[in-house]
Amino acid sequence: MTTILNRLERSVIDDIPSRPVTRPVPAPATIPARGLDISLSGVAKSFGEHKVLADLDLHIPAGQFVAVVGRSGGGKTTLMRLIAGLESPSTGRLRLGERDVAGLQPDVRLMFQDARLLPWKRVIDNVGIARGLGWRDKAEAALADVGLAARARDWPAVLSGGQRQRVALARALVSHPGVLLLDEPFGALDALTRAEMHALMLRIWQARGFTAVLITHDVGEAIALADRVLVLREGALALDVEVPRQRPRGHGDAQLAQLEARILAAV
């Protein structure tokens, strides 16, 4: 029931810009959706006796690009699953925008480590998986945004790893989410493809203005992409630093190198 209501709400929100009264022109996919701010107050999560997150207070302003780094088992994935609504906090409150939330949110989209495309659906149907009114036009626009408009009729099996992640990105963008969660989506890609994906990610984030939370092992990636880097260690925030804002960021930058060293020390 709630799913139906959510879907209704989402398609109503989506359809305001995308349904011109006179001409059936697909909505330009670059309409900046407002990002949502994320607030965690006193959030803790335990699995049985094992405490994964301890009493976390965190505010992420709307439109910020945050990277969360840390060792495996440090709680980053749990933090992300909490924000996604795949897990619920043992204690504490989670707010998105103006609302206290629990459970899955239509405003939050998630990109996984693997692309998780349905192999039996063509690319376009994967992108438009949530359906809703006018989904095909929206899916086509999102595919064009990630540069894969020409592959709409292909099976996922024939795409390269980077292309699959781009399809997954398009799928996440179709509904103009306020929050995009990225669970190491570039981890399995080769260095060149990863750099391309970084550039694409930044371009789309800048055009759309959603709030982005990136989970990553790679401190270099965190610094290259994010406005702010959080280090999670043993379920608590060990470091919370801003990254100087200029973009694009050169690799030789001394200030960034210093920051990287600081983050590595905290991990």
Place this chain on the structure above:
Amino acid sequence: MSSGRRSRGGRVLRRLGGAAAAWTLPVVLLILWEAAARTGLIEARTLPAPSSVAVALLASIEDGSLPAHALISTQRALKGLFIGGGIGLVLGVLTGAFPIAERFLDSSVQMLRNVPHLAIIPMVILWFGIDEEAKIFLVAIGVMFPIYLNTFHGIRTVDRGLVEMGRVYGLSPVELYLRIILPGALPSILVGLRYALGIMWLTLIVAETISASSGIGYMTMNAREFLQTDVVILGVVVYALLGKLADIATRLVEQWALAWHPAYAVKENVR
């Protein structure tokens, strides 16, 4: 005619070559068999020559008995397949989807599965006599289990990551089922269907041989009484052809339903 094909290039030639290789052994065996029968090496009553089987084939087509028997056998096979396969599919979906259904049903089904279904023929005859129901019932019992097992297994092994993705992207439980879980289980269900088709013919042959007044099995048993060995052989050949036909049909279904799957994608030199 063949020169026209050749001009279309090496691909067709290679395909013909492949087909020729596949047919070499059967053709050589047929020729040897025919020669042995003609020279009296094999007695006609033991194993009639292929040519006399061919004559029997033409005769039975002409008097309409073979088409009639083949039709009734195929009808029984399909009815049994739909009833048994349908029950197996529904049970498999239930136990695959709901742990509570698994707890209630699975161990009982597994127990029944281990009973050779042909062992209950005496009971089936007591229940249904030698009517149509008996044969359809046996076929249904036979095909139910492979479809049940493979449906259950297919649903259980659907990638959990895809299901989680579907939940994050707002699919309702029904949509999750129709768009992710069932399509994900389909390759396994089709494997079950292939097994079921084999069992379907096997069961039908046995059932028709034991108790029937029509069908290919009846035709061969009847021929045995009159020592028409050629008709008996003809019956065997017809069963082989029907089985092959069923196999081709499943392969077409697989190619259509699993077009996305790299292992099933229609390739250039499909046989």
